[in-house]
Amino acid sequence: MKKKWYRSSAVKAAALVVGVASLTAAAAGGAASAGIMSEGVLPFDKKEYLESRSFEQSMRHASFDVLIAESEKSYMESKQENEEVDLWEILADEETDTEGSSGLVYRLGDLEKWVETENWDAHTEDVLVCVKPDGNLEYMYYEDFEKKIRDGELGFLVADTYGEYDDGEYAEGYTQPEESGSKFVDALSAQGILACLKNHDYSSYGYYGDINDYYAENIGVLNSGVTGIADEDGKIIYTNVINEYSDYQIAEAFPPVGADSILDILNEEPGWKGRFEDAFYALNHALAQVQMEKSAEAMLKEHYGEGKTNLSYILALNPGSREEKIQSNTDAGDYEKRIQKLKSGQDPYVVVTSSPEEHDTNIDILKKDHYFNLWQHTVDNAAADDRDIDYVFAAWVDKDFAADDLLAEDAENFEKYAAYLTPSMAVCGAGSLIFLICLIILTAGAGRNNEKEEVQLNFFDRWYTEIGAAAVCAVWAVPVFLFLGLGINVDYVDKLKYIVAAVAGLGAWTAVMFLGGWMSLVRRIKAKTFWKNSVLRKVFGLLRKLLSLLKKFCLKIVKGCRRFVDFFAENTASRIKMALLFGGFCFFQFIIWTVILCGGVILLPVVVAVDILGLIYFLRKARGRELILDGLKRITDGELQYKIPLDKLTGEQRQIAEYINRIGEGLDAAVEESLKNERMKTELITNVSHDIKTPLTSIINYVDLLKRENPQDPKIQGYLEILEEKSLRLKTLTEDVVEASKASTGNISLEMADLNFVELVHQVIGEFEERFQEKNLSMMVHFDQDEAIICADGRRMWRVLENVFGNVAKYAMDNTRVYAEIRVNKPNVTFFLKNISSQPLNISADELTERFIRGDVSRNTEGSGLGLSIAKSLTELQGGEFKLYLDGDLFKVTITFKVKEK
Structure with a gap:
């Protein structure tokens, strides 16, 4: 067997060690890169901070924060404390089709005090919608409504059929209401209805039609049997009361001008009638605007006040006009001279105007149009609010970073970490590449060595696949979570070093666990045991068996039901007749046994004998029907010679069987005659066609031979042409007859x-x-x-x-x-x-x-x-x-x- 280098134990051990080391290095490099970039250092930046993209980005972000805060602060800073804020103006800005109105205004001072309170935007659910008899709506707080009920100013009416009082008297302080058929509820019932109203038990949602129709049809307190709410004299004041809820519905800390609550304005001002949602939405909007203005002012004072930041700025809106407005965190004075002074100084600065050709800076990187476009876009969005107005914005940074702010912190981080960013990224990339190479080598050599070709599995490889994967994940996760949990609340002097060391340790542990699990997975795949040893496969096999058993069980039930249905579906009238006869017989027997014989046991053998005889009779009739049905089935299936046996049939069933046997004989004779005729027709067409074609071929051939002799006599030529024409016509006719026969019989x-x-x-x-x-x-x-x-x-x-x-x-x-x-x-x-x-x-x-x-x-x-x-x-x-x-x-x-x- 040819030896392969990647199967060597030494190569695999080296690849394993190098793989763990490389992934550890990659994790450390990645963590260092991410940590350094999170400190504001950008990759491949210049060495000097004031010339770097990191500085430009930090300066632009700080300028954007300042411009946003100045824009929010100036929303109401021109107003005095006693000036009024008209909510209709806020609503009109949101809805372009809203017609002008007024009547709902708040003092700016009240709104400022409101947002200073704790939970100023807390919601309330206690606004009731009261429907008047004319369909108009009136809003009321629950507490006010409850007080009127308890004081007797208002009372709930119920239908006369809803309940009668024990003494027939009305609740104390009430008389018979004007509407006949209604009564006032007592104090206990009124308390129950109020509780339901308080808890929204009768609210209904999702209506999108006319608002008055919605409240008129909403079940509200009507669901409790209430027919209306009347005053002391029994006059109907409200036809329904509903506990409304709105997302904008906040608890009032201060009332509007000229009213005790916002609900008074909604009830009295014609322009605000039916605009409950709009009113509270506008109030929320106004409070949020005041709150943002105060937050922006606090932020500017705390973070960008004089002496607290290295960033100085001047924003001139509509410069040179009567509407000129200067915003700055320094003594701007003559802002144009101050900007000219910047150009002769050493501090890095940026000047952005509404005219791009007038931009200026001494920061080299900002001299590219791309970066100036970002600055102009920032100022347009934050300061000019995309309005077509003139502006001049100048921002500069103290190059010595005398103040302790975010810019100084960014400068310190840049000087401290910038030199390490590129090497960290290189380590991360190189470590990842080396780990990938080691992973490929280990994958190729996993499970095999140079001594044996077959895949070698260890003890862990024989575990079920899912259990093995879960075990690897669990062993990896437990120390990782413990490690992270222990380090969350630890305050290190250099947090970045701690993060890099922690991630490097996690990378080493992850590499060990991943390679161990991966090698086991590869060995399973090569040995073809990945799916074979799968728990999922076992579960699927068990489910397949269960489904097979369930299928068989269901098939048996279906077959049983089908047989039961078929039993009563065939000859239904006959079987119903038989069932009725047997049921009547059993009923007659029951009457005899219980009434005449009084349930005695003396004649019990007689009754049993009668039952047996009845059972035998019904069984014989059932057997006869089965024989007849079987005979009919065989005859209809083509067994025309079959005869139903008559020796086991009696009476009407025997007579029916004889008729059926005669039908079979007649059908057999008719089919035999039909087959004989069809066979004769086929044989006639075949034989005649064959007998005609043989001499016809000879005639055609001899006519052709005669024509080749080229007779000179015109008569003979005419005779030959007639012979040829008629013979060809006869040939066509013969072929048509054969083809017609084949086409009609489908033999094509x-x-x-x-x-x-x-x-x-x-x-x-x-x-x-x-x-x-x-x-x-x-x-x-x-x-x-x-x-x-x-x-x-x-x-x-x-x-x-x-x-x-x-x-x-x-x-x-x-x-x-x-x-x-x-x-x-x-x-x-x-x-x-x-x-x-x-x-x-x-x-x-x-x-x-x-x-x-x-x-x-x-x-x-x-x-x-x-x-x-x-x-x-x-x-x-x-x-x-x-x-x-x-x-x-x-x-x-x-x-x-x-x-x-x-």
């Missing part, structure tokens, strides 16, 4: 193939063109499509069309038109051929397809009377349909086939 072998029916008809029309011209027949052709594929025998289909067109050539009236048409009406394609007969057609269409029947009653034409019969038989043998239609002298043929789908 067909070679079915895909044919273009339209193209075939075109070819036949071309063949008959000269014959039609001789009789001055004009062809009128109309085909729906250029192609209609059918499945048929090409040679037989040619014969069908040839016979049909030949029939037209023989019998059509001279100087007339012949119409050929093909219609494709899927799934069928139909060919129509119409012409005017030269002779009166005084026979039916069915007769024309019979053998030896011709439209020429005088039989002067050369036809045999078999063409249409042969065409019809061949068409039907190929699965088509052949029909004739006669209307006066109009002769019409239709041939229909199934179109084959592409």
Whole structure:
């Protein structure tokens, strides 16, 4: 056996050691690369931080944060504390089709205090929708509604049939309501209804129609039998009350201007009626805007205030105009002079304006258009808010990083780690490549050595596949999770070194476990035990056996049910009659036994004997029916000579069997006579055709020999031509007779193939063109499509069309038109051929397809009377349909086939 180097134990051991080491190095390099890049260092960057892409990115991100915060802070900073915020204006910004309105306004100071409270956006579910008799809605907090119920201002009405009070009196403080048939509920019932209302027990969801119709149809408290809510005098105030819920529904900390709550505005202001969702949405939006403004202001003060950041900025909106606005974290003064001063200094700066040609910077990397486009896009989105306004934005960084901020931290991280990023990435790539090579070597040599060709399996390789995989994963996962869990809360001086060391250890452990599991998997595959030792295979095998047993059990049940059904399905009337007789017999016996005999045991043997005799009688009748049914089955299956035995039958059953035996004899005689006639016809056609063809061949040959003698006498030549014509006609007739016999009996072998029916008809029309011209027949052709594929025998289909067109050539009236048409009406394609007969057609269409029947009653034409019969038989043998239609002298043929789908 030829030795292979990769099967050597030394090679495999070396590959295993190198593979573990390389994956460890790759994991360490990858962790170092990811950690360094997470500190803001970009790959393949310049060595100096102020000239690097990392610095440009950090500066741009810090500028974006500043611009966003300035934009949010300026939303309401021009407003005073007592200024008002109209919620309708906020709603109109969201809905372009909203008409102007007002009435729901809040003081800015109240909104600022609101967002400073704890859980300022807490939701409440206690807003009730009260439906008035006129269909209008009124909103009310649950607490207010409950107070009115308890104080007696309002009360629940129930139908008179809902319940009667023990003393017939109404609840205290109430009189009979105006609506007849209703009563006020007592205090206990009112408390139950309030509890249901509080817990949303009667809310309904998912309605998208008219809002008033929704509340009118919503079941609300009506589900508890309440017919309405009335005042002290019994007057209906509300027809329904529903505990509404909205995603924007927050608890009010401050009321709107001029009202006790937002619900008062919704109930009183015409423009806000029915806009419950819109009102709370606008309120949420206003509070969120105020909260963002305060957060932005706090962020600017805490992180980008003077002395707290190395980033200085100036943002001038609409510079040089009356609407000029300057935003900065430094003393801007004359911002244009300050920007000019930047250009003569050493600090890195960026100037971005609304005019791209005026951009300026002293950072080399930013001089590329790509980076300036990013800066302009950033300023447009954050400061200008994509509005068409002029702006000037200048940002610069203290190159000494005097302040302790994120930029200084990024600079420190860059100086500390940038030099290690490229080597770390190289180690990661090289380690991964070496590990892949080692994996290929170990895969090729796994399970085999240079001494034995067969695969060597160890103890672990014989474990079930899924159990082995689960064991490897579990052994790998436990120390990994423990290792990660122990290091989560540890604070190291250099966290990156800890991460690299931890990932390197995990990489080494993963390499050992992965290679061990992978080698076992490869050995299983090579030994073809991967699926053989699979738990899943065992489970599938068990399921297959269970399914097989279940299938057999179900088949037995089905067969039993089928036999039971078949038993009562055959001769149902007879068996029902028998069952009724036996049931009546048993009932009669029961009456005798219980009433007359009083259940005594003296005549018990007599009763048992009667039962036995009855059972024997019914069994004999059942056996007789079985014999008759078996005889009928055999006779219908073709055993016409079978006779039902009469010795075991009596009475009516014997008489029925005798009639059946006579039917069998008659059928046998009729079948024998039919077979004899058919056999005689076949033998006659075969023998006569053979006897005619033999002398006919001789006649044709001798006529040919005579013509070769070239007689000079014109009479003799005329006689020879007549002999040749008649002999050929006789030959054609003989061949047609044989083919008609074969076609009618189906004794023809067909070679079915895909044919273009339209193209075939075109070819036949071309063949008959000269014959039609001789009789001055004009062809009128109309085909729906250029192609209609059918499945048929090409040679037989040619014969069908040839016979049909030949029939037209023989019998059509001279100087007339012949119409050929093909219609494709899927799934069928139909060919129509119409012409005017030269002779009166005084026979039916069915007769024309019979053998030896011709439209020429005088039989002067050369036809045999078999063409249409042969065409019809061949068409039907190929699965088509052949029909004739006669209307006066109009002769019409239709041939229909199934179109084959592409």
